Amino acid sequence: MVTSPLRSLLPGQPPVASDLRGLATVVGQQLAAYGKGLPLVASRREIPMNYRVWGLQFGRQENQVLTSVGAIADLCQRDGIDGRLLIVGEAGVGKTHTLLAVGELLLKRGGPVPVLVDVSAWAGETMREWLIAALWRDYRVAKTTAASWVDQGQLTLLVDGFDHLPAPQQRKFAAALEALLRTNPSQTALLCCRRQVMESLGLTFDQFNGGIHIIPLAAQQVKDYVLAQNRSELWPVIKGSKVLQQLARLPLHLTMLVTMENPAEPPIRDRADLVQRYLDDRLAQGQGSSHRAALGWLAQQLESRPRLFYLDDLQRTWLPAPRQLLYRLLVGVAIALVMGLVGGNLLLGLAVGLMLSQIDLENLVYLRLGLAIAPLGCLVALLLAG
Numbered sequence: 001m002v003t004s005p006l007r008s009l010l011p012g013q014p015p016v017a018s019d020l021r022g023l024a025t026v027v028g029q030q031l032a033a034y035g036k037g038l039p040l041v042a043s044r045r046e047i048p049m050n051y052r053v054w055g056l057q058f059g060r061q062e063n064q065v066l067t068s069v070g071a072i073a074d075l076c077q078r079d080g081i082d083g084r085l086l087i088v089g090e091a092g093v094g095k096t097h098t099l100l101a102v103g104e105l106l107l108k109r110g111g112p113v114p115v116l117v118d119v120s121a122w123a124g125e126t127m128r129e130w131l132i133a134a135l136w137r138d139y140r141v142a143k144t145t146a147a148s149w150v151d152q153g154q155l156t157l158l159v160d161g162f163d164h165l166p167a168p169q170q171r172k173f174a175a176a177l178e179a180l181l182r183t184n185p186s187q188t189a190l191l192c193c194r195r196q197v198m199e200s201l202g203l204t205f206d207q208f209n210g211g212i213h214i215i216p217l218a219a220q221q222v223k224d225y226v227l228a229q230n231r232s233e234l235w236p237v238i239k240g241s242k243v244l245q246q247l248a249r250l251p252l253h254l255t256m257l258v259t260m261e262n263p264a265e266p267p268i269r270d271r272a273d274l275v276q277r278y279l280d281d282r283l284a285q286g287q288g289s290s291h292r293a294a295l296g297w298l299a300q301q302l303e304s305r306p307r308l309f310y311l312d313d314l315q316r317t318w319l320p321a322p323r324q325l326l327y328r329l330l331v332g333v334a335i336a337l338v339m340g341l342v343g344g345n346l347l348l349g350l351a352v353g354l355m356l357s358q359i360d361l362e363n364l365v366y367l368r369l370g371l372a373i374a375p376l377g378c379l380v381a382l383l384l385a386g
Helices: 017-037 039-044 069-076 095-109 127-139 143-151 167-183 195-201 219-228 234-239 242-247 251-259 271-285 289-302 321-343 346-356 361-367 376-385
Strands: 050-054 084-088 113-118 155-160 188-193 211-215
Touching: 017 095, 017 113, 017 127, 050 069, 069 084, 069 095, 084 095, 095 113, 095 155, 095 188, 095 211, 113 127, 127 143, 127 167, 167 188, 167 195, 188 195, 219 234, 219 251, 234 242, 234 251, 242 251, 251 271, 321 346
Parallel strands: 084 188, 084 211, 113 155, 155 188
Antiparallel strands: 050 211
16 A cells, blocks of 8 residues: 555554555455456346345344345444444355445445455464454555554454365354454454354354345346346256256356356366366466466465465465575575676675575565564564574
8 A cells, every 4th residue: 555654654653544545545446456357256246136134133124135235235334233244155156246345335435444354364363463464464554553443443354265264263263253343342344154154163153243145046037147148048058957057046156157158068067067167268268278387386375375366475485495595596696796786896795685585675664663663582583684
């Protein structure tokens, strides 16, 4: 995000209103980019969905059905819900899409700034510590500013990726999130979760005041969408296959089927087969087959990291140990050449380059001139490393 004036980097400086406005601008650009850059998300915006309200702690509205994202945003801001809402449904039914769409509306309406946090690589930290680190990683919010915003409940957490945690971690994360909400009454949050996961683990999420259950598509909705996409030849294929009849009820699978050039031959056997066929189709159309090895390597790296991936996330620590050593040597040689050309001292340049290659200079901003407030032990370690 856009940096504040230099004086805001001084230790102990509280965040100002312009910092929060800057974050809101970045979040708006992020949510808009997801809608434009992800074809499947963009396509699902055209599919009318129904959302059943459930688990409210007041009134007799458990059987109420909402028909728009705007109605969900209204529900989220209603007294008694107070910005704490669960979004539940099957895998592929559109939980993340709904979360993003509601986040866009909440951002336009003002109030706590919604921020998207993917917890798929959560490793057991307290939610406060994890959020502070996540705000730096995703939005470049300095530690002191992030701590102030989290403690004062100035952010609405759009929590995604919970279903991708292992079952033991899901229990621990649910407890950590509940603890944060219990100790901070002003904190608002929306959480995506499969209903089957909640039931199998016995999770109640007592700190959430209500929820919506996304209803899978009916046959007529599937037909209307397929015909609206000028794929009339696809409807008989879906209608004639019991497998596709079930898969097409979920918007993610339906948009895959509509996007693929020929989903009929050979017949699709199950969900995994549909996903593989879709990926093969996309790679073939984009001449991406030559990058299959690189994409496979990246997928393996992301298994233990957040699912949201930015090119900035590529770090030298992802490389095998020999490649990391090579990286450090290349950085040292590059700085040595620069200092040799400018100052005429190759040996000094090589020494400085090798030292700087051990330090993540970008992350120094995370602590806002952290040397001024660093513990003595950290300074001694840095001195010895130097």
